[in-house]
Every structure is written in C-alpha cells, then in structure tokens.
Amino acid sequence: MEQKNDVILSVKNLNVKFNLRGKVLHAIRGVTLDVHRGESLAIVGESGSGKSVLNKNFIGLLDPNGFISEGEIMYYGMENGEPQLLSGYKKDREWLKIRGKEVSMIMQDPMTSLNPLKTIGKQIGEAVEKHQGFKGARLKEEVLQILRDVGIEDPERRYKQYPHEFSGGMRQRVVIAIAVACRPKILICDEPTTALDVTIQAQILKLLKELKERLNLTIIFITHDLGVVANIADRVAVMYAGDIIEIGMVREVFYNPQHPYTWALLSSLPQLGIKGEDLYAIQGTPPNLFKEVVGDAFAPRNPQALAIDFVEQPPYFDVSPTHRARTWLLDPRAPKVDPPACLKKIQPSL
Amino acid sequence: MEAKKENREVLLSVRDLEVTFGSRRNPFKAVKGVSFDIYKGETFGLVGESGSGKTTIGRAIMRIHPTSGGEVIYKGEKINGKISKELDKKVISEIQMIFQDPMASLNERAKVDYIIAEGTYSTKKDLPKKERMELVDNSLLDVGLLPEFASRFPHEFSGGQRQRIGIARALIMEPNFIIADEPISALDVSIRAQVLNLMSKLQRERDLTYLFIAHDLSVMRFISDRIAVIHKGVIVELAECEKLFEHPLHPYTQSLLSALPLADPDKEKNKELIVYHPDECHFDYADNPPEWVEIEEGHFILANARELEEYRAQLQK
Numbered sequence: 042m043e044q045k046n047d048v049i050l051s052v053k054n055l056n057v058k059f060n061l062r063g064k065v066l067h068a069i070r071g072v073t074l075d076v077h078r079g080e081s082l083a084i085v086g087e088s089g090s091g092k093s094v095l096n097k098n099f100i101g102l103l104d105p106n107g108f109i110s111e112g113e114i115m116y117y118g119m120e121n122g123e124p125q126l127l128s129g130y131k132k133d134r135e136w137l138k139i140r141g142k143e144v145s146m147i148m149q150d151p152m153t154s155l156n157p158l159k160t161i162g163k164q165i166g167e168a169v170e171k172h173q174g175f176k177g178a179r180l181k182e183e184v185l186q187i188l189r190d191v192g193i194e195d196p197e198r199r200y201k202q203y204p205h206e207f208s209g210g211m212r213q214r215v216v217i218a219i220a221v222a223c224r225p226k227i228l229i230c231d232e233p234t235t236a237l238d239v240t241i242q243a244q245i246l247k248l249l250k251e252l253k254e255r256l257n258l259t260i261i262f263i264t265h266d267l268g269v270v271a272n273i274a275d276r277v278a279v280m281y282a283g284d285i286i287e288i289g290m291v292r293e294v295f296y297n298p299q300h301p302y303t304w305a306l307l308s309s310l311p312q313l314g315i316k317g318e319d320l321y322a323i324q325g326t327p328p329n330l331f332k333e334v335v336g337d338a339f340a341p342r343n344p345q346a347l348a349i350d351f352v353e354q355p356p357y358f359d360v361s362p363t364h365r366a367r368t369w370l371l372d373p374r375a376p377k378v379d380p381p382a383c384l385k386k387i388q389p390s391l
Numbered sequence: 392m393e394a395k396k397e398n399r400e401v402l403l404s405v406r407d408l409e410v411t412f413g414s415r416r417n418p419f420k421a422v423k424g425v426s427f428d429i430y431k432g433e434t435f436g437l438v439g440e441s442g443s444g445k446t447t448i449g450r451a452i453m454r455i456h457p458t459s460g461g462e463v464i465y466k467g468e469k470i471n472g473k474i475s476k477e478l479d480k481k482v483i484s485e486i487q488m489i490f491q492d493p494m495a496s497l498n499e500r501a502k503v504d505y506i507i508a509e510g511t512y513s514t515k516k517d518l519p520k521k522e523r524m525e526l527v528d529n530s531l532l533d534v535g536l537l538p539e540f541a542s543r544f545p546h547e548f549s550g551g552q553r554q555r556i557g558i559a560r561a562l563i564m565e566p567n568f569i570i571a572d573e574p575i576s577a578l579d580v581s582i583r584a585q586v587l588n589l590m591s592k593l594q595r596e597r598d599l600t601y602l603f604i605a606h607d608l609s610v611m612r613f614i615s616d617r618i619a620v621i622h623k624g625v626i627v628e629l630a631e632c633e634k635l636f637e638h639p640l641h642p643y644t645q646s647l648l649s650a651l652p653l654a655d656p657d658k659e660k661n662k663e664l665i666v667y668h669p670d671e672c673h674f675d676y677a678d679n680p681p682e683w684v685e686i687e688e689g690h691f692i693l694a695n696a697r698e699l700e701e702y703r704a705q706l707q708k
Contacts, residue, residue, distance in 0.1 A: 087579045209441070238440040238606055243650035243664055265580050268609070268652025271659035291656045309584040310654050311613035316632075319591070320613065322584035326549065390657045 048117060049259055050076040050099065050227060055112035055128070057094055057103070057283075067330050068094045068107070070283040070338075076227070078118075081253060081260035083274035083291070085267065085306070089327055091283040092263045096229050099127065099261075100144050101136035118143055118226040142172055145225035149232040151212035155204040161188075162200035165219050172223040184222075190255075191218045192248055210241035214248065221252060228253075231263045246272050267310060271295060276363070279303050282328050282338035289364030296389050299358075299366035301346075302339045304380050313383045321381065337368065345378050399430040402466065402568060402600050403452070409460030410444070410451050421447045423624040424461065426683070429568075434594065434601040436615030436632070438608060438647065444624040445604050449570045452602070453488050465568070484514050487561035491573040493553035497545040503556055504541035507531070510564045530559040534589060551582035558589065570602045575610065587614060608651045612636055617689075620644045626683075630690040640692055640702045642672045673698075 057069035068091050076082055084092045097103050098114060114127040116139070130136055148154040156164055165184045169175055175183050181200070188196035191214045204212055213233060220228060230249065234242040250273065253260055262273055270277055271291065278288040279302065287300040298304055307313070308321035325342040328334050337343075340350035349355075349369050358371035369375050410422040422444045429435045439445045450456045452463055454471065463471040470482050487510075490496035497506055507527045511518060518526075528538035534555040545553060554574060561569055571590070575583045591614065593599060605611055611618055612632055619629040620643065628641040639645045646667035653659050673681070679695040686692050686702055694702060 087581055239608070239650040239652070240440060240646060240667075242652070247664065266652060267580070267654035268659065271654050271656040272652050274656075295654065295656050306580065307654065309581055310609070311583075311587065312609045312654060314613045316613060317591075319588045320584040322588055323581040387655050390655075 047077055048075045049078045051115045051117070052076075052095075053113050053115075055095070055098065055114065056110045057091075057098065057107055058110045059104070059107045061106065061331075064331050067333075068283050069098075070330075070334065071112070072283075072285055074278065074285060074288070076259060076261065077276075079253075079257060079259055080275045081250075081262060081273055082276045082278065083262045083264060083270040084278045084280055085264060085270055086280035087265060087327060090280040092280050093231055094283075095280070096146070096231065096261060096263060099227070099229060100140055100146050101127070101130060101133070102146070116143065141168060141223045141225060143225055144227045144229065145220040145223070146229040146231065147213075147216055147220050147233045150236050151209055151216050152236070154216050155212060157204050160201055160203055161207070161215050165215070165222055168219050168222040187218045187222055188215075190221075190252070191215070192244075193218075209237055210244060213237060213241075213245055217245075217248065217252070221256060221258070224256060225258070227259045227261065229261045229263070232265070233262075234269060235264070235266070242269070249273065267295075267307065268312075279306070282334060283330060284338065284367070286339070286368070287366040289360065289366075292389060293361060293364040295387055297360070297364075298380060298384065299360055299364075299371060300339075300368045301343045301370070301378075303366075304384060305343075307387065308381045308383050313386050315383075321383065347375065399433075401428045402431040403429040403602075404464040405448070405452070405461070406464065407461035408448065408451060408458060408463065408471075410447050410456055411459040420459075421624055422451065425621070425624070425626050426461075427619055427626065427629060429600060429602060431567075431600055432594075432598055433616040434603050434614055436611045436618040437602065437604045437621060438606060438611055438618060439621035440606060442623075443621045445606075445621050446572055447624075448621070449488070449572050449602060449604050453486060453570060454482070480514060484510070484564045485567045487564050487566040487569050489554075489557050489561055489569060489571040489574045492577045493550055493557055494577070496557055497553060499545055501544075502541070503531075503543055503545065506545070506556060507541075507560045507563055510560065514564065526563055527559075530563040533562055533593070534559045549582075550578050551585060554578060554582075554586050555589065558586075558593070562593070566599070568600045568602070570604070572604045573606070574603075576605065576607060583610070590614070608647060609653075620647065625693065626691075627693045628691065634690055638690075638706060640686070640690075640705060641694070643667045643669075 052072055052074040055069055055072045059066040059068055072095060086092045109128050116125040116127050119125060162184050165187055166180050169183050170180055185196045185200060188199060193199050193211065193214055207215060234245050237245065252258060264270060274291045277291050277294045278285045281302050287294060287303050298307060305323045309323060311320060314320040323342055328338050336352050337350040337355055340346040347369050355367050355369045357365040357367050359365045370378055406426050408422055408425045409420060411418045411420050413419040425448060437445045437448065447456060451458050458471045462469050465482060468478060504527050507530055508523055511523060511526060527541055531538050531540060536552065536555055575586050578586060594601060603615055615632050617631050618635050619626045622643045628644045639648050646665045649662065649665040675697060676695065679697065681693045681695045683691060683693055684699060687706060692702060
C-alpha cells in the first residue's frame with residue numbers, strides 16, 4: 042500500500058443493500074473511492090442517489106435494515122498508524138473510537154440536530170468531556186474556546202442559552218462546534234447549508250473553509266447545489282443511482298464534464314438558462330433500485346444513449362490522472378457526441 | 392419589453408401595506424408599509440431572507456393574514472379588509488396560490504381528485520359530478536400528469552409530481568393571478584427545471600400573472616421580469632431583472648448577490664463576499680430618513696438624500 046500516506050479513507054467496490062418490505066434495495070452499487078488527506082471532496086447527486094447512505098457507512102450510522110453486502114472501507118488516519126477496516130465493524134463499541142474523534146458528521150437541519158432541553162454549553166461540553174476527559178472549569182474554558190473558534194460572539198452569555206434562542210445560522214455554527222470539538226480528522230457535512238439563507242450559507246461555507254485550514258480537516262461535503270460545490274470543493278464526485286459516475290478535480294468536472302448525467306445536471310441550472318426559453322430538464326425518473334440495473338443507469342433518461350449503454354455497464358475511462366468518468370462515450374470506438382452548447386457558458390476564467 | 396411598456400395594465404397594486412402579528416400590547420410589524428404594482432402578464436419576483444416578510448406579503452394578498460394598514464387593489468377594487476360576498480368569490484377563484492412544500496401542502500387523507508376539485512365545490516356548487524371530474528382530468532393533463540392519478544393518494548407521488556398536483560389545484564379555478572411561494576425550493580435540482588418550465592408554459596398559454604416569492608436569486612433571474620428585494624419588512628430596491636443584476640445599488644441587494652453561489656469554480660473561489668451592516672451603511676437615517684425614490688426609469692430604491700447622490704454617481708459610471 043504505497044498510497045497509505047496520502048489516502049485517509051479508501052472505499053473498494055462497496056455494495057450496500059437494504060431490506061425493505063421483504064424486498065432488497067441495492068442502494069450503493071460498487072463504489073470505489075479514495076479520500077485524500079486534507080482535501081475537500083464534494084459528493085453531488087439527486088435525492089435517492091445514495092450520497093447520504095454512502096457516507097453513513099463511514100461513521101457507522103447505517104439504518105439497522107441496511108448492510109454491506111460486498112466491498113470494504115479502510116481508514117488510515119489512526120494516531121498509531123494502524124489501518125482500520127470500518128466495513129468489518131459489527132458492534133457499536135468498536136465505532137466509539139472512530140465517531141467524533143476520527144470521523145464526525147454535521148447533519149442537514151440544525152433545528153433538529155440539537156437537544157432543545159440542554160444549554161448550548163452543556164451540549165458541546167458533553168462531547169469534549171467524553172473524548173478528552175476535561176472537567177469543571179477546564180471544560181468550560183475549552184467549550185468557550187470552541188464557541189469562539191466557530192465565530193459565536195459573546196460566548197460567555199451564549200454558553201448558558203438554549204437552542205431556541207439561536208437563529209438558524211448560529212445553530213448550525215453550534216452543530217459544527219460539537220462536530221469539531223474532539224478534533225476529528227474527517228468531517229462529513231451532509232447538506233449543512235440547505236436549510237439556510239444564501240447570506241448565512243456563504244458565512245457557514247467560509248467558516249468551514251477556515252476550520253479546515255486551522256484544524257487540518259478532511260472534508261466530505263454532500264450537497265445537490267452545484268454552486269456550493271464550486272465554492273468549497275477541491276474534488277467532485279457525481280453520484281447517480283448508487284454509483285459514482287464521474288469524479289475529478291472541481292475545475293475538470295465543471296469545465297470539461299464527460300458523463301451525460303453531469304452534462305444534464307449542469308445544463309438544468311437556471312444560471313445557464315435563457316430567459317423566455319425552456320430550461321433544460323432531465324426527463325423521466327431515476328431507476329428503480331429494487332430491480333437489477335443493466336448497463337448505464339442513466340441510459341433510459343439520456344436521449345443520446347448508445348446501444349451498448351443498455352447492455353453493459355461502462356468501466357471507468359481516465360480523462361486525466363485525476364479525472365475519470367463511467368461512460369461509453371469515452372471509449373475510442375464511440376461516436377463523437379458534443380456536450381450541450383449551454384455548458385460553454387461555464388468557462389475557466391483564470 | 393419596450394413596446395409592452397406603453398400600455399401595461401396594472402393588475403394588482405399594493406399600497407403602504409402593513410401586517411402586524413402578536414397581541415395589541417406586544418405587536419410585531421412583519422411588513423412595514425410596502426408598495427408595488429404588478430402588471431398584467433408579468434412575473435414579479437419578491438426576494439429576501441427568511442423572516443423578511445416576503446411570504447407574509449403573499450399571504451396578505453391571498454387574505455390568509457389580515458392586514459393592519461394600507462390597501463391591496465386588484466383590478467381597481469380594494470380586496471383587503473371587509474369586502475362584499477360577490478367580490479370575495481371572484482377574488483377566491485382569480486387569485487390562487489402554490490405553496491412551498493409539496494409534502495406538507497396536500498391533504499394526506501384525501502385522494503387527488505378531491506384535492507384538486509376542492510375549490511370548485513365552493514365556486515361551482517351545482518356542477519354535476521361527471522363534469523367536475525372532467526375538470527379534474529383536464530387540470531391533471533395541463534400539468535403533465537395522467538387522469539388515472541386522480542384516484543390515488545398524495546403519498547404515492549414524488550416531490551415533483553406533488554408540486555404538479557399543487558399547480559393543478561390552482562389551475563382548476565381558472566385564475567388570472569398566481570402567488571407562487573418558493574414553489575421549487577423543496578425540489579431536487581433536476582425536478583426544479585421541469586416545474587419552472589411548466590410554470591412558464593402555463594403563463595404563455597393562459598396569460599397568467601405570477602408573484603414569485605423565493606430566496607434563490609439565480610432562479611429569480613431566470614423567471615422574473617421585475618424583482619423587488621425585501622429586507623426586514625421593507626422593500627429596499629425594485630427594478631427590472633437585468634437592471635438589478637447589472638447595477639445593484641442598495642448595499643443589501645449587493646450582499647445578496649455576492650452570496651449567491653455560482654456553479655463556476657474559478658469565479659466562485661475568488662469572489663468577494665459583501666456583508667450588509669445596516670448601522671454602518673445607514674448611519675444618518677435618524678436625522679435624514681430614507682424615502683422610496685425612482686432613481687432611473689423603473690428602478691426604485693429606498694434611500695435618503697446623501698445615499699441618492701452616491702447611487703446616482705454609481706449609475707453614471
């Protein structure tokens with residue numbers, strides 16, 4: 042394993058299934074992904090594409106009816122350098138050494154992820170006490186410092202307040218404070234700004250970027266907002282129907298997208314629309330994951346799909362050393378299909 | 392656009408509208424003296440953060456919230472406060488609303504046919520059942536759903552389909568004016584485009600007028616003809632869509648525009664965030680209160696004399 046120093050989390054051919062009403066739902070279909078130390082990786086996709094399910098595997102929060110049917114997840118970030126096989130964890134006790142200290146998570150809705158009956162100070166203190174063992178005045182000092190770190194003014198007064206006394210943006214700052222309280226190495230952000238206003242969203246994104254530098258975090262950012270991706274990510278993975286169909290550096294994916302689904306996603310942005318004309322809309326619905334998907338999962342919704350798209354799943358084709366896409370269009374034998382014209386509006390400006 | 396300007400007909404006019412919540416002893420003014428006109432056939436956008444009062448304005452026009460001051464004039468008739476029964480009926484069918492969350496705005500226990508037809512039970516009481524169901528079928532077809540769906544329950548549909556049902560429910564009343572309160576913010580990216588396209592298609596076909604309420608400026612830019620920016624219950628700037636995006640004058644508008652995430656990594660990573668500090672920008676409002684001024688044709692702004700000079704200088708550039 043020569044990449045050990047660079048890769049902090051490695052996912053190999055992961056398959057996750059759910060038992061649902063007597064049927065089996067194949068939610069993650071063979072995801073292979075390396076997360077590099079210190080990067081911010083964005084995972085984009087529609088709801089139901091499996092982006093949240095994938096990340097829940099990294100922190101042991103998969104719903105009880107879900108299970109890993111194949112593949113492995115390795116974590117290389119432990120202090121003692123010992124690789125951990127996360128996909129092999131069975132008991133909650135094993136997860137305790139990962140959760141909070143190594144991998145931490147911020148949920149979407151700050152309204153529901155805080156306990157309304159406890160003061161903010163107590164809630165942050167809880168995490169610090171459990172993992173770092175501080176008590177009394179030392180604990181309070183640490184919590185005040187964390188509150189300052191996430192940009193909450195007047196921490197002495199805020200310490201004693203309850204969540205309902207905080208606005209949405211401030212609550213999300215508290216959630217972030219709890220998540221980074223134990224100095225995790227990986228921070229998973231599951232749509233942390235979707236419930237917030239644009240101005241507040243911009244502030245939270247700025248805070249996350251600052252924290253990433255200051256605390257040496259690796260950030261996995263789940264979102265469906267491509268504008269947010271452009272803002273925060275170094276690298277982007279596009280998910281569709283439980284699989285990563287394109288992954289690359291953020292400039293590569295935005296300025297030189299390869300997969301028809303990425304094209305469609307970018308074209309449907311109102312930003313690229315021309316007033317008075319119809320916006321590009323993806324037709325149809327995502328495939329039913331209760332059934333076996335044959336070929337390219339996006340083919341039925343892709344008006345330019347090739348015949349082979351319906352028969353065989355395409356492998357990854359490398360576009361550059363950091364950019365690969367799962368589409369037959371990149372096969373040398375494939376006919377040349379141009380990306381939609383409106384994508385020319387997104388051009389590198391550096 | 393230019394040719395249309397001459398004979399634009401005002402469909403709805405809001406004058407000094409005030410909405411107050413809370414008890415008499417502890418009142419909270421959510422909307423503080425807002426005025427604007429909406430022309431027939433246009434899409435008028437209302438943007439602002441949560442808590443700015445944009446939804447309250449929409450609901451006050453719908454008469455869901457009582458107004459505490461000002462007037463709402465629809466086709467020359469005052470429709471807020473006490474109105475006659477006939478006018479009430481007319482307004483109910485001509486002004487309809489599309490709600491934000493398609494998961495919460497449909498009655499879970501009713502079938503789709505009833506949800507869509509519900510309004511007609513009040514306006515067309517004596518309609519035979521067969522004809523009513525015909526209306527439902529047509530309305531479903533108009534929004535791109537199949538008539539077979541009429542006998543299903545809302546939980547059987549996806550978010551995009553539910554929002555279509557919400558639109559069908561508004562259409563069956565044959566409205567002239569539709570208030571769309573964040574109709575797409577709860578939807579997925581790919582579904583958003585479908586619903587936006589549907590709304591503009593319906594507008595073209597039926598000459599509808601929209602009041603489009605949203606916080607997402609990129610959607611606004613795509614769909615609106617004119618945009619009003621609202622902050623804490625006051626409209627601070629109103630202009631034609633492109634004018635507002637090219638020359639935002641009010642510091643709050645500028646901060647909103649700078650916060651808008653763009654799907655372009657080079658631009659997005661190097662942009663400068665403008666933060667709005669009302670106390671610093673408007674330090675002299677106490678001795679020199681702002682007024683609602685038309686600074687250039689069709690471009691209104693809330694500013695005092697000192698600021699107006701600054702803004703004029705900015706426009707000269």
